[in-house]
Structure formats: C-alpha cells, structure tokens
Amino acid sequence: MKKYQINDPWDWVTHFEDEIAKYTGFRYGIACDSNSNAIRLCLHYLGIKDTEIEIPARTYVSVPNQIILSGNKPKFEDIEWDGMYEIGNTSIIDAATAFHKGMGRGLENKFMILSFHFKKILNIGQGGMILTNRTDFNEWARPMIYDGRHKDRLYKDDEFECVGWHMYMGPEQAKRGLEIFNSNKILDYNKSCGSSETYNDLREQKIYEKYQ
Numbered sequence: 001m002k003k004y005q006i007n008d009p010w011d012w013v014t015h016f017e018d019e020i021a022k023y024t025g026f027r028y029g030i031a032c033d034s035n036s037n038a039i040r041l042c043l044h045y046l047g048i049k050d051t052e053i054e055i056p057a058r059t060y061v062s063v064p065n066q067i068i069l070s071g072n073k074p075k076f077e078d079i080e081w082d083g084m085y086e087i088g089n090t091s092i093i094d095a096a097t098a099f100h101k102g103m104g105r106g107l108e109n110k111f112m113i114l115s116f117h118f119k120k121i122l123n124i125g126q127g128g129m130i131l132t133n134r135t136d137f138n139e140w141a142r143p144m145i146y147d148g149r150h151k152d153r154l155y156k157d158d159e160f161e162c163v164g165w166h167m168y169m170g171p172e173q174a175k176r177g178l179e180i181f182n183s184n185k186i187l188d189y190n191k192s193c194g195s196s197e198t199y200n201d202l203r204e205q206k207i208y209e210k211y212q
Contacts, residue, residue, distance in 0.1 A: 059202070
C-alpha cells in the first residue's frame with residue numbers, strides 16, 4: 001500500500017477522505033458511518049422540510065426512509081438510472097453504486113454520496129462519504145458527524161461546538177478503505193454495481209402505501 005504519514009489514528013481518515021475527493025474530482029470528502037446517514041445529514045444541512053421529494057421507485061430502502069425521517073415525503077417515480085441519480089431537486093446525488101475517477105465532473109455544485117458497503121465497489125464493509133466543493137458545508141459537517149466534538153482535541157479539553165450526530169467513520173475503516181483503494185481492484189473506471197434494474201419496486205411495500 002502507498003505510504004502515508006500517520007501521527008494520530010485519525011490521520012487515516014483524513015488521508016482516505018483526501019484520496020477519494022481527489023480521485024472523484026471534489027475538493028472535500030467527509031467520511032461517514034453510512035451512505036444513509038450521509039443523506040440525512042445533507043437534508044438537514046439544506047433545511048429541506050415538508051417537501052415531496054421525487055426518487056426512483058426502484059432504489060434501496062434507506063433512501064425513502066431518510067426522506068421520511070427528515071420530515072419529508074418520497075414520491076416514487078419510474079426513473080431509469082445506472083450507478084447514480086439525483087434525489088429530487090435537492091442537489092444530493094446518491095452514488096452508492098458508482099465509483100470511478102472524475103465522476104464529479106459536471107456535478108461540482110452537488111453533494112455526491114458514496115457507499116462502502118461490502119456489496120459496493122470500494123467494499124470496506126460499511127461506511128459512506130459526502131463529496132462536496134463547499135467549504136461552508138465541510139466546516140459545518142465535521143463536528144456534526146462527531147457528536148459535536150473536534151477530532152484534534154481530547155474529550156476532557158473539548159468545548160463542544162453543536163448538538164451533533166454519531167455518524168463518523170473510524171480510523172480502522174478508513175485504513176481498510178485506503179488498502180482497497182490502492183489495490184488492483186480499483187481502476188480509473190469501475191463498472192457500476194447497481195441500477196433501476198437491480199432493485200425491487202418499493203411501491204409494492206405496504207409501509208409506503210400512503211406515499212403513493
């Protein structure tokens with residue numbers, strides 16, 4: 001594996017974020033514990049509430065769940081997609097099943113969300129990442145995913161910045177991510193591992209009947 005300077009375990013996370021951001025064509029990468037929580041975080045940041053959000057009827061269940069849990073309503077539509085799609089008009093790109101070099105080209109003003117689930121391309125086993133070019137979001141999200149804390153301060157010395165969520169990726173997962181990223185498995189172009197043909201129609205699920 002490529003050599004990285006590690007002075008603190010959290011340096012693994014920083015290196016992983018920087019490598020993925022550079023590879024995909026974004027300025028910042030914010031590593032989270034899951035793609036699902038990353039969606040929720042972005043919806044919260046954007047202040048989207050009481051809104052009907054259009055999504056493909058054939059997608060993973062956590063997408064409508066996060067829309068509902070954030071105080072919004074999913075609108076299921078017959079949308080064909082391969083690798084990634086935008087969640088309504090939110091500027092949030094669900095790219096859970098895509099991963100290739102320069103994939104952010106033309107999407108610089110969006111929030112792109114990756115997944116590192118064991119069935120995905122960069123298959124750490126768990127985790128996700130938000131890719132963005134927005135400095136304001138990067139600064140806001142850092143303490144928000146870490147219980148309002150700062151990674152560069154000991155708990156006893158920290159002045160908590162906000163009421164945050166427990167959504168961060170740990171050093172162990174980030175190190176594993178770097179190992180896979182630097183392996184022969186990851187190419188400049190990797191075929192997507194999901195599309196509208198991959199998932200069942202969520203409109204067939206009873207829990208979503210009232211959103212039809």
